[in-house]
Amino acid sequence: VSDPVNLHDFCARARDTLGESACAYLDGGASDEITLRENEAAFQRRRLRPRVLRDVTDIDTTTRLLGAAVAMPIGVAPTAYNALFHPDAEPAVARAAAHRDVMYVASTNSSCSMETIAKAEGPRWFQLYAQEDDAVTGALIRRAEAAGYGALVVTVDTAAPARRERDTRLSDSDTRAAQGNAAPGQWLEAAAPFLTWELIGRVRDSTSLPLVLKGIMTGEDAALAVEHGAAAVWVSNHGGRQLDRAPATLEVLEEVVAAVGGGAEVYVDGGVRRGADAIIAVALGARAVFVGRPVLYALACGGEQGVRDALRILDEELRNAMALLGVRSVGDISRECVV
Amino acid sequence: VSDPVNLHDFCARARDTLGESACAYLDGGASDEITLRENEAAFQRRRLRPRVLRDVTDIDTTTRLLGAAVAMPIGVAPTAYNALFHPDAEPAVARAAAHRDVMYVASTNSSCSMETIAKAEGPRWFQLYAQEDDAVTGALIRRAEAAGYGALVVTVDTAAPARRERDTRLSDSDTRAAQGNAAPGQWLEAAAPFLTWELIGRVRDSTSLPLVLKGIMTGEDAALAVEHGAAAVWVSNHGGRQLDRAPATLEVLEEVVAAVGGGAEVYVDGGVRRGADAIIAVALGARAVFVGRPVLYALACGGEQGVRDALRILDEELRNAMALLGVRSVGDISRECVV
């Protein structure tokens, strides 16, 4: 078996390594998994318009996310319970991200504490499941501030528990026990029917960290996010893991970008598998894309080195596609690049 | 084998239980089964637009159908010969529906009498194959009134016998014999080339029960239905079992809703397999959806308990999707929810 040459390879190899329930948890989406499949398909339907005869000797993939310098407009999305996939868990992923200078977003429900993760010392944000009790949420925010996390990414698309049928079929008690063991750092209930714009306002007022709202899928909510002081809007359907039949994230990106109107940065996750996907999203107005599942497949395959390899491949693909597209820097990627 | 987690599971399990001809009768549609397949596909093509940060702690799925309070906008469609699938037949289905407070529509060609079915004491309507002889029809209507059925659902899409080729191939004499045995309560010929708006008018004038016309597929006929005093228009292509090449019901729903213009309630059946399907239909103007085949698969799997489980799953899916969509009540579901 040769080395992985693309992100799909990590997925195929991880399947040989992981147990059935870890695979089900990682691969699966909600209900019929229509949204899960559509996320990838939406990227594959788009076409890039290559421009030629521009000097692309030097390709600059760097960008800034809420002011933080990163090596490329591709970051690591927050994912829970990484110890399910490799004993080195989140710290390995965070170190790989730091090594490549890409944004890492630590999940509330990580398998180890956010302080341990922060030791990687790379660009980092903290994903927060805001709770009804401000004190609980506040304590977590204080820890995030102290650990050097540069923004709070509040997940807003978990108003109800997910219906992931693959997990249910595999007597998910096993998985949940494993997850319980795997999250000693901190753990908060994700399902939050009580979450409101008012509560988001309280979070915003409780910290000087910029606020990112993750899970916005409509122009209406994007406009409300800006109105409520969000520094960034993160287009996400939770990787097809919450509401099945939600549109592919790429399909709503332009609607969100238009509604935001420059009032906040826009990110997108879901279905990103290639460097070219990042270009497509940036061309449609995103400031960055985030990658979730592929990073965990890479973690399962080779720990920190696996994730380093995955991020290197994304970087190589991105540079290659930018050169063939005739764009020298992220700022050169415009709407005209995409059909 | 774990418990069924969705309605497809009942179908898969029922296939192990049922004989070949019962399966053919239940699964099959007319001719090439294009309409049969399109019914489901039309729902799966639609996308839901999730709104976030609305308090969805309390989800209210209740609604009223022609004034009758029901637990959710999903009812049990009329289906014939239930004894083909389980010895407890229609009464088991009716009891399960009553247990969950959902509308049950008893078929003329039930395997036992409408009076027996009515003992379930839930919200119930009676489906009628109107006959040329008013006396025959009238006698049935009197019985339905006496047995507490709250509306007459007159089927209008059976002007000719169905051409279901799966049945024909399996020497359908067997099936028909079984059906004959299975329908001791009452039985009327479904094929009714003589049925006209004038005859519908006679039915309407013969009872104080509200009239539902089931099998409307065009705006023109929907407008005529209102004009002729129908209290509700039921969009149906008989589950793809009558005219193959008819459109998917969901594809014509908006045309029908526009033509009705608020003058009657609108229902739809055909292809409903998920709670989310009900939301899609309601968003496009339906007051409720009805489910046929999946209920019979559930009946075949586990009698009354099977149907209870199926209805519980639909309820759970509906609540989950409403919460993730940011709608608290059926009345909150609007056109903006659906792409």
Add this chain to the structure above:
Amino acid sequence: VSDPVNLHDFCARARDTLGESACAYLDGGASDEITLRENEAAFQRRRLRPRVLRDVTDIDTTTRLLGAAVAMPIGVAPTAYNALFHPDAEPAVARAAAHRDVMYVASTNSSCSMETIAKAEGPRWFQLYAQEDDAVTGALIRRAEAAGYGALVVTVDTAAPARRERDTRLSDSDTRAAQGNAAPGQWLEAAAPFLTWELIGRVRDSTSLPLVLKGIMTGEDAALAVEHGAAAVWVSNHGGRQLDRAPATLEVLEEVVAAVGGGAEVYVDGGVRRGADAIIAVALGARAVFVGRPVLYALACGGEQGVRDALRILDEELRNAMALLGVRSVGDISRECVV
């Protein structure tokens, strides 16, 4: 094995009976067979709009084709070398057509003489491959007139020999030998690069029979046909057997109907497999459809009785679909019937 219930059944059964090269000749189309497949697919994409509550006790499928009364708007298309498929050949097909009072079109390259075929005494037209030498063509026309054929159907889409690769692969010398033996009645070269509107004019002037031009696929040529005195325009791509990449016939029907503007009757063949297909074509402006391959499959299966069965099934399907569509006669089928 039960009796055939639809036209596809004849095809499946004929494959068991026929030799490989007869199958290749009958099944195949030109080049990649894109047009062959599209012909059927185009019909299957269309949807019918059923109207309800109209008295359809009496369904009248009769129509007139160039004045000739026929039992339904579905006729038998001309096909060559029927002896390849059954020893009773064209006379058996013609007798079956006469038995059901449907239009039969005899091919120039029949396996027996047009006079023998005419003994069936049903409604009949003669398909003509017009030749460069007017004397040859004229002699054939005189025979057709004498044998009671009611129209000349001149094929105009064979300017070059077909490139049917299935035949070529099977050492088509065998097939051609068989075809040579099979066509003792008359035989004329189909490929006619020399054919022009001027030559068509000479044919028209040489007979009092009405002229049908078969193989028109554009509005421009349809208008020219009317201008040159054609009584009918027959939309055909030769069953996908001549120019691959030609559109499905149904896809160009409306363009042709519009160009003809009532100045001639319009027929269509290619992909008709169901009674409903005839309704779709008539709704879009055709006066009739013609069926080729399925008739030969039926001939292969059961000789005259096989073709009678196929025509009976088409009649039953047509009546059934008309009833379920709410149309009592062919004249009632209008543009509103089809989406």
Add this chain to the structure above:
Amino acid sequence: VSDPVNLHDFCARARDTLGESACAYLDGGASDEITLRENEAAFQRRRLRPRVLRDVTDIDTTTRLLGAAVAMPIGVAPTAYNALFHPDAEPAVARAAAHRDVMYVASTNSSCSMETIAKAEGPRWFQLYAQEDDAVTGALIRRAEAAGYGALVVTVDTAAPARRERDTRLSDSDTRAAQGNAAPGQWLEAAAPFLTWELIGRVRDSTSLPLVLKGIMTGEDAALAVEHGAAAVWVSNHGGRQLDRAPATLEVLEEVVAAVGGGAEVYVDGGVRRGADAIIAVALGARAVFVGRPVLYALACGGEQGVRDALRILDEELRNAMALLGVRSVGDISRECVV
């Protein structure tokens, strides 16, 4: 096994002959091979509008490419390392092309020298990978002029090395070694991030040969090409071998033709497999199409005779489709021929 009847046949047969890595190199495209597949699919989606009753006894397929008379608007695209596929390599292909009087484009990275190839004495152009050092490029141009090449085809879509994963998986060191051995005539690095319009200007000024820019995929670049003195614009995505997600070439042809506005000839390659494909491209404004992979499959199958056969089949298909389409000459092929 019968003789090949179409270009796909050569591909199927070559797979039996070639080793795994030669197959991977020839068959493969970049990344997910989306663009590779789309190139063929785009041609197959188009439909031709056949016109009838025009005298097509004499079909003239000849045309002129930058003034050079050729037998048909289908040429041989430049391809590298032909010795990987057959020991007779490029000279065999060039002789076959000369035999049929079609344009042959010799690759810079041929397995033997351009002077050897030129001995075939047919219509020929030279494909050039322009280098940073004008002296290197200039020396090659002088040789091309001396060897009678009629135009310089400068490839402009290789700003970065290709990411062809099939090759990478097969330890491409083997392939590259073979390629090194296979290219004794001349060899230049294809990847050229430094290539600019300015450098193209220097090439143009250094020779009296007309300049063709190969690898243009946008109207913007096509307009720039004309502005910079290109005699022809060649629409190409390098056979799906450079930027995956680039559109199918046929999909951008009309945009390029419009931008060129008659100021240069336009060619297209990628996905051409049938004579009808050439007609489609010409109808949309191309002056010619070029064929790459199929020629190499044919070379692998039968050396010079294999390529002769492939070109003969294309010629036969082209003549056949022109006749059935009712066009006598290449100049008769117009926009109305294609849907």
